[in-house]
Amino acid sequence: MSLPLEGLKVLDLSRYLPGPLATQILGDFGAEVIKIEDRKGELGRYLEPMIKDTSALFYTVNRNKRSMGLDLKKPEGKEIFKKLVADADIVVDQFRPDVMNKLGLGYEVLKEINPRIIYCIITGYGLTGPMRDAAGHDLNYLNIAGVTELMGTKDGPPAMSGVQIADTAGGSMYSVIAILLALAAREKTGEGQLCDVAMMDGALSLLSYTIGEWSGGDGTLPKRGGEMLTGGYAAYNIYECKDGRHVSLAAVEDKFWASFCRKLGVDEYIPLHIDIPHQEYLQDSIRKIMLSKTRDEWVEFFSDSDLCFTPVLSLDEMVKHPQVLARDMVHTLTNFQGSGKDLVCTGVPIKLSETPGEAKMVFAGIGENTDEILASIGYSTAQIEQLHKDGIV
The missing domain is CATH 3.30.1540.10 (formyl-coa transferase, domain 3)
Structure with missing residues (x-):
């Protein structure tokens, strides 16, 4: 049985959490995901806690991908990336807005190479507006979106979420939705497009009910820990x-x-x-x-x-709960890579009756697939060896 995204090729430039989780979802449903990393590996590989030489966090959002080490700052590296784009369907970019443009590899350049390319860029605040170039993390996006002010107990200060809401719901999930919508549009038009996904936008959109309750009432701002769904009622x-x-x-x-x-x-x-x-x-x-x-x-x-x-x-307790196990929502990899640690990864949350996703627990090392990927776009053995010598790959 083929998976719904089989035949699609994704070039994943992202790091840490938002983009990697999005591309992992695409990979679970059959897309070929090529992780384009710095030759030393993306920074998410080095976050504590470590399992041997790689972050446990990295493993939880990077299964079922291939890895290519590539220096995009060098002309030869840019040329390789352009050749990859010519045969790709999707690019996922998580740099600040103009990083890829300055490298000469932004959407306007890439769509000339491949008009069908879908370019999804995940940023904190989006490609427009006064905070376009501002640095940020999940907490900052939630603050600007108005979410943090609503979190916490009655008479207490604003509280931080136990999960990265803006990163995952605002970034990862909306990126997957944007890419799927762009794929649907491409079926009609034959052309790709730019997907501008801001984590702040996504987080703000989660306030739909809250904003309706506030603006449709008497204008009184919601009380932290005091509304029906935030701790103000016994029920x-x-x-x-x-x-x-x-x-x-x-x-x-x-x-x-x-x-x-x-x-x-x-x-x-x-x-x-x-x-x-x-x-x-x-x-x-x-x-x-x-x-x-x-x-x-x-x-x-x-x-x-x-x-x-x-x-x-x-x-x-959660990883042992019968409902969680019945839904196949956790995968516990015992004595992972001989480390003596049991690594727990999440399962596939979208259940399709005819083409269900597959959480293949395959993890690529840094640049593990570089040579085979280069060969697939026409590089000879001698050329590949020279690229390694020159520090391009």
């Missing part, structure tokens, strides 16, 4: 248990709140579901009740009830 909250672990209740709908209250024997709380003046009282009362049992005792207590109640799991 949608996290509670500590007797053993110091936590459970979550997400009874937004009346029926779930009623089921929860009846099971606890506090039927009198049912009509107070979204009654604002009583929320502090309800939360205090439920907190005291939850402290009477351990987390797992509460999970068992509510196991036969139809309501939105789950334990808060740690990572080591």
Whole structure:
């Protein structure tokens, strides 16, 4: 069975997290991904913690790719890249806006070589606007997008997310969407295009409901930790248990709140579901009740009830959870590369019935596929040897 993206060639210039995760998704669904790296390897290979000589983080977003070491600053390196572009479908660029232009390898140049090329550039703030050239990381993009101000507990300071929301949701996921949309358009027009993906834009778009609630109301800004979905209501909250672990209740709908209250024997709380003046009282009362049992005792207590109640799991618990395992969402590579460490990688989150993705746990070393890639675009053995001697590859 062929995968949906088989036959497509991706030249991946990205590093660290946003671009590599995006191209890994493309690779899981059949695209041939060639990772174009500095001859010493992309910087993401050297982030702690290390497994032997390579970062554990690198492995989690770079499976099923080939690697080519190439110096794009040298004329010969530029020429090789242009030859690769002539036969490619997609280029993923994660440098600042003008880096590839200054190298003479920007979109306007490459589309002359291959009009069908889809060039996806992932930046912090996009190719337009006053912050176009500003440096940044996930936290900065979330700050400008208005996300950080909303995160945290009541009366507390803004909190940082436990995951890189702008990098992954704003960058990786929207890049994949942009590339797929451009591929669909190319089927109609025969031409590629530039995909301008800003991590700030993507993060901001995740506020759709929040912005609607704010702008459609009386104009009052959302209170950190004080709204229905951020901790201001008893029915949608996290509670500590007797053993110091936590459970979550997400009874937004009346029926779930009623089921929860009846099971606890506090039927009198049912009509107070979204009654604002009583929320502090309800939360205090439920907190005291939850402290009477351990987390797992509460999970068992509510196991036969139809309501939105789950334990808060740690990572080591998550990787063993039956739902996670049933969905094939983690791959544990025991004694990875003889290191004595077990490496855990995420699975394929998109489930297709006829052409499912494949999380092949194959990882290329720095420049491991350089010679075969060069040979595929017409370089002879002698030429390849000379390129190595000259420090081009």
